[in-house]
Each structure stands twice: as C-alpha cells, then as structure tokens.
Amino acid sequence: MTRVPAGESIAPLSSGELAGKAGQTATLSGMVMRIRRLSWGAFVILRRHDGLVQCIVSGEGSDAILENLTEEQAVVVTGLVKEAAIKDPSINPGNIEIQVESLTVVSSPHSRSPVDLSKKVLDLHIDNNLDLRPLSLRHPVERARLRVAEGFCRGFRDFLHQNGFTEIHTPKICLAGAEGGANIFPVKYFERTAFLAQSPQFYKQMGVGIFERVFETGPVFRAEPHQTSRHVNEYTSLDFEMGFITDHTDVMKLEVELLRHSLELLRAEYSPELSLLAVEMPEPPAEVPCVTLAEAHAITGAMGERDYSGEPDLDPEEERLLCRYAAQEWGCEFVFVTHFPTEKRPFYTMEDPDAPGTTRSFDLLFRGLEITTGGQRIHVYDMQVEKMIRFGLNPDDFSDYLQAHQYGLPPHGGLAIGLERLTARLLGVENIRYTTMFPRDVKRLTP
RNA sequence: GGUCCGGUAGUUCAAUCGGUUAGAGCACCGGCCUGUCACGUCGGAAGUUGCGAGUUCGAGUCUCGUCCGGACCGCCA
16 A cells, blocks of 8 residues: 655646746756757757746757757756846746756657647648647647636636635536527437537526526537537537526626626736737726617618618627727727517516517627627516417426426526637637637537 | 638648649758847758549649538527
C-alpha cells in the first residue's frame, strides 16, 4: 500500500509568478512553439498553459540542446529568469526571458505539423482549421477565443452565485422535445426512442419551484439543417430562471447587470487574450435601450429598403440594421426587443395583458446578432393547460412538467444566452465555429 | 429545404480571350547570419489542378455528371 498525501499537487508557475522571479532560477514546462536559430544559438518560444515565454539557448552545450530540438516537443526547462525587452506583447510575461541552463525533452511529436503555428495569425482555411482542431487550437490566437468564452461562462456563474442562484444539471436525454419549432434529434434509448434536449426549459422551471433561482451552463441540441456562420447543431446555452418577478423586465434588468459583471471580469482577468485578439470591448452598459418589436420594425423600415411592419419576427437584416441604429443613436451596442407575438413564442410564454396578441418576451441583440431569448413564463396551472390546448398540444403529454404548476409556482421568468454567439460578436469573428472547440453542424461530426 | 459561390504544392493564394515547362508567399531541406520577436539572407525540393467523362490541334480555364466544402435565406441562440 502507498498513501497519496494531500496538499502536494503540482501547479505550474503562472506567467505572473514567473515575471516575479527575475534574477532567480526557475523550472518550467511547455511545448516548443518556435525555434529561431541564429549563429550563436537560438531563441526558443515555449507555449505554456497561460501564455508564451521566450527562452535563450546559447553558449556551452547549446549545440547539443538544439541538435534534436523540434517544434511541438514537450520540454522542461531550467534557467535564469532575466529581464528583457520583448517587442511582441504576446510573448510577454512581464518582460522576462529564460536563459536556459538545462532542457529536457519529455515527449516528441510523431509527425510534423501540417500548419505553421508560429505565425501571428493562423493562415488556414476554415475547413482545414476545423479538420485539424486538436492542432489548430494550439495557436495562441485560436485558443484565446476559447479562453474568452470561458470568461463569459465564469462571469455568468460568478454573478448568479452571488445573486442567490443554484447551479443545476438537467438531463440531456429526454422523452420529448421542449419547445416545438426547432427539430430534435432522436436517439435510440434501449427499447425506446428518446431525444436530445433542445433546451433545459422545463427543468429550469421545475427548479424555480425547488430553489427559486437556478441556472445551468450546458449543451443543447438543435436538429435544424441550417448552414450559416451563426448556427451550429450543438451549442452551449447559458440558462437561468428566477422566481418572484413582476414581469419580463426583471429578467432583462438582471441580464444587464450580468453583462456588466462579465465584461468587467473579462477586462480584469483576460487582458492578455483581449489584447492578443485586438478586441474592441464595449463599455459595460449602465442601461440598455429597449424597443418593442413594432418599434423595431418602424426603425428598420425607415433605414432599409423594405417595409417590415407586421412581420412576426426580426429577420437577420433587421437585426443588423437595428444594432447599427442603437450604436449610432443610443450609443449602445446592445439592444433589447420585446413583445413578440404569441404565435412566435413557445407555449409557456406569458402573454402581455396590456398588449393583447403579444408576449412578455424579449430578445437581446449584440453587434447585429440575436444572442439571448427570454421572457416571463406562465406559472398558473389552468392558464398553462388552456394555452397548451390553444396551441394544439395535449396537456397529458406534459404531465411531468405540469407538476411544477400544479403544486404551485411563483411568477417567474428567465433567459438563455448562446455562449458561442456572444463570444463571436465580442471578438468580431465572422463564424461562430471559431468560438466552438469542436463544432457540430450539418456537415461536420468530427473531430 | 431554396439561392449563389468555391475546390490548383504541406499551407494560403496567382495563372489575362482556351495556348510554351501551372507560378508566388509561408512552411520544409541545405548554407550564411552575435538579440531574434511574422528575424534576415542565398540556394533547393515540392503538383494526377477533388474525381470521371465530353468539346477542342490544345483544358486549371468551356460543357455535363459526381464528391467535398463555403456564404446567404427560411428557422433559431
């Protein structure tokens, strides 16, 4: 028998810690990203868990080190941490570099990389980029995008935790689809057919009866055969649901605070990634402009070629027009649109008694794209059953869901944010696949 | 599901009206270079032009088929 002690896990030196070690000897590990050979030796750029660091191999013994050194080897380096003027800010853990004293290769690649990871930008066609995802994501720019997505996820979690929400994990294998509209993926489930969850909607609402405020970050699945730069068939949904609201505007207020918190977290803790990606950060909004769908149509109609009045939804061109208008006229890159018609929103959406035919629902647009849908839900059992029937649904098929309403629910509402879309619009990348680690679309099921 | 567009070296792209041996950058290989940071410099190798048929004296280029992909729309986050 052996014993595994507590408190001895090894953590790599962070870039910040490394920067504080100038004048000392340090040991660090990393992958060789680039070897710049000169007559006297070489500069070796290591890619580490949180950034790049430049190592110098020179003097006695350098020939032996450099002889078999190749890109994408995993190495452990010991050397003197020296102050240095690094021109490239992405190789810049506090303007230090490592004068190598010893270098051990702990792993070597089997094959040479088909792409050049050491260039400033990865000059690679999207199809090759996605086919080579385990490799292409090693590029600092490519992986920084995923880090920003992580930042949004953290901001979402942190903020909701601080505001009394409980994180839940709901099933992704379900007996039926939640919302209608979007097609759902059937899966063979022993002797039955089940479906991949298109939304945690029902479970979130049940969660309101349990915890009052709940949230979840997880995958959702949409079987729609769309083929665009803003759709994938599996994406990460940042969902929350909260009880004791007056109407949908309480949900919107919380989202504005959530966005402020997330943007501030990114600014505070993800500045290397944001500067590497040259992100134009929106000012964390003190308030976000809000229009009804009818008002939105009036604005976009005046800007565009078409008359949108009476359309039950915003089309993509309108989303772009409205965001341009909001940025120019209201100085905000976010804009809410409310009061979508009853027939365009799911059966659980609360209707607005003050505006018949419309719902207490909203979308949030950011830089030309819909990134959030939310609203107040129906919490009264009889009202929900009546609306199901009106929508041509059989309440008996939803008896499990309706337990929540049957045994009492507070007035509540919530929303869902598309993580990849939000990240893509922040970064200004044209295709959300770049903000997805391993995207799933109509054509792509690998890697 | 609809409408457009594309496929040329490892990779990113050229190639004029259908006309000589399909070119260039990066990567790669070899040399040179005392601080690079998209290092520089000299040389070299690298191609079944997605696949198949057709038109033509001649096809990367035109036609048809086929495979693969991209963009937009519908729909959605």
